[in-house]
Amino acid sequence: MEIFKSYIKKRISVTEEQLEQITSSYTLTQVKKKSFILRAGEICNFEGFVKKGCFKIFYLTPNGEEHILYFAIEEWWISDIASFNEQEPAQLYIQALEDSEVFIISREQKEQLFLNCTQVERLFRIMAQRAQVASQHRIIAALGFTAQERYLDFINRYPKIYPRISSLQLASYIGVTQEFLSRLKRQILKPNK
Amino acid sequence: MEIFKSYIKKRISVTEEQLEQITSSYTLTQVKKKSFILRAGEICNFEGFVKKGCFKIFYLTPNGEEHILYFAIEEWWISDIASFNEQEPAQLYIQALEDSEVFIISREQKEQLFLNCTQVERLFRIMAQRAQVASQHRIIAALGFTAQERYLDFINRYPKIYPRISSLQLASYIGVTQEFLSRLKRQILKPNK
DNA sequence: GTAAAAAATTGACCTACATCAATAAATAAG
DNA sequence: CTTATTTATTGATGTAGGTCAATTTTTTAC
Numbered sequence: 113m114e115i116f117k118s119y120i121k122k123r124i125s126v127t128e129e130q131l132e133q134i135t136s137s138y139t140l141t142q143v144k145k146k147s148f149i150l151r152a153g154e155i156c157n158f159e160g161f162v163k164k165g166c167f168k169i170f171y172l173t174p175n176g177e178e179h180i181l182y183f184a185i186e187e188w189w190i191s192d193i194a195s196f197n198e199q200e201p202a203q204l205y206i207q208a209l210e211d212s213e214v215f216i217i218s219r220e221q222k223e224q225l226f227l228n229c230t231q232v233e234r235l236f237r238i239m240a241q242r243a244q245v246a247s248q249h250r251i252i253a254a255l256g257f258t259a260q261e262r263y264l265d266f267i268n269r270y271p272k273i274y275p276r277i278s279s280l281q282l283a284s285y286i287g288v289t290q291e292f293l294s295r296l297k298r299q300i301l302k303p304n305k
Numbered sequence: 306m307e308i309f310k311s312y313i314k315k316r317i318s319v320t321e322e323q324l325e326q327i328t329s330s331y332t333l334t335q336v337k338k339k340s341f342i343l344r345a346g347e348i349c350n351f352e353g354f355v356k357k358g359c360f361k362i363f364y365l366t367p368n369g370e371e372h373i374l375y376f377a378i379e380e381w382w383i384s385d386i387a388s389f390n391e392q393e394p395a396q397l398y399i400q401a402l403e404d405s406e407v408f409i410i411s412r413e414q415k416e417q418l419f420l421n422c423t424q425v426e427r428l429f430r431i432m433a434q435r436a437q438v439a440s441q442h443r444i445i446a447a448l449g450f451t452a453q454e455r456y457l458d459f460i461n462r463y464p465k466i467y468p469r470i471s472s473l474q475l476a477s478y479i480g481v482t483q484e485f486l487s488r489l490k491r492q493i494l495k496p497n498k
Numbered sequence: 499g500t501a502a503a504a505a506a507t508t509g510a511c512c513t514a515c516a517t518c519a520a521t522a523a524a525t526a527a528g
Numbered sequence: 529c530t531t532a533t534t535t536a537t538t539g540a541t542g543t544a545g546g547t548c549a550a551t552t553t554t555t556t557a558c
Contacts, residue, residue: 255480
């Protein structure tokens with residue numbers, strides 16, 4: 113629980129009592145490597161804070177291509193926001209890439225928390241705005257960078273995540289085939305020839 | 306002011322008095338077509354609600370390529386979130402594409418508003434989360450769709466914006482050259498030959 | 499209403515990245 | 529330890545979309 117409490121304290125000012133109230137609204141859940149915590153079509157009735165492990169949050173096109181929106185390691189949040197808020201079918205899949213542990217809250221419990229502790233609203237506003245800034249960067253990168261630039265940008269931005277995922281996953285994140293990513297890496301190592 | 310008040314009422318429950326308090330924190334500003342309300346490098350000290358007109362929010366690469374993040378027409382918000390929140394230099398440009406009117410609030414006034422009227426925090430959380438969902442869709446589109454699919458997706462998603470912008474602007478939004486967009490449009494009209 | 503500027507179209511050619519197919523290397527499972 | 533499975537690499541060839549240059553159409557400004 114400590115990692116979660118210090119995450120909150122860093123972002124909003126709360127009393128120990130409120131901190132207890134917030135964190136006790138969450139339940140710790142174990143997720144085995146490769147298992148899905150959400151599939152497209154389901155209603156996403158949870159929002160999770162990753163205590164330990166690694167997840168990929170992705171979209172599957174009708175013809176089966178996978179596009180990874182982001183990877184979530186320790187201190188990241190996982191949910192299908194639209195599905196969670198509007199109680200509509202999810203568009204996204206969330207799958208564990210390692211054995212993981214997540215603090216989970218349901219829609220109803222979160223609403224309750226908003227009523228009981230008004231600062232929580234601020235926490236989630238701040239989080240959502242930060243996520244928005246990151247997404248804007250990704251849109252710019254996806255539209256304007258070459259594959260090599262996107263690759264180097266990812267390594268640079270997420271040095272903690274990079275060593276924990278396979279090339280196949282990375283390729284799906286930056287939007288190229290695994291073959292082309294392999295060629296990119298060689299080119300970066302030996303720029304001549 | 307009516308458009309702004311009804312926008313708020315649709316999203317959070319407030320008394321008439323609170324509604325008055327919120328909207329009176331904003332100042333109406335006129336922005337001439339082609340003029341910039343923000344340039345990269347400046348500190349963005351405002352957040353604006355578009356009452357009338359049209360803006361483009363974009364990024365310029367070091368070699369001068371323009372990438373449009375979004376268009377803001379009536380009822381959209383304009384700001385460089387990172388710059389506004391952290392008081393750091395903006396990365397984005399915001400320019401009027403038509404003669405426009407915007408309700409503006411400063412950083413300090415917004416903080417004041419959060420203190421005086423706690424529901425406002427909720428309004429901005431909801432907004433930020435909705436923006437986040439839209440951004441996620443754009444990331445998926447940018448990585449996985451062809452240029453033609455992105456073009457048709459834009460028309461379909463933003464039928465109100467589409468007729469108000471030039472092809473050049475649209476090309477910069479979907480991430481292709483104006484020449485290629487022109488070919489796409491012809492291809493869609495006459496699929497044979 | 500006319501000149502000037504901006505936007506849109508078209509053609510010829512080029513390049514970043516995809517696809518398909520075959521190995522090779524690394525992990526996982528019994 | 530050995531086999532099966534997943535992951536990474538390499539080659540040959542194809543295509544979506546870019547670049548540069550010229551022309552036409554539309555919009556803006558006086």
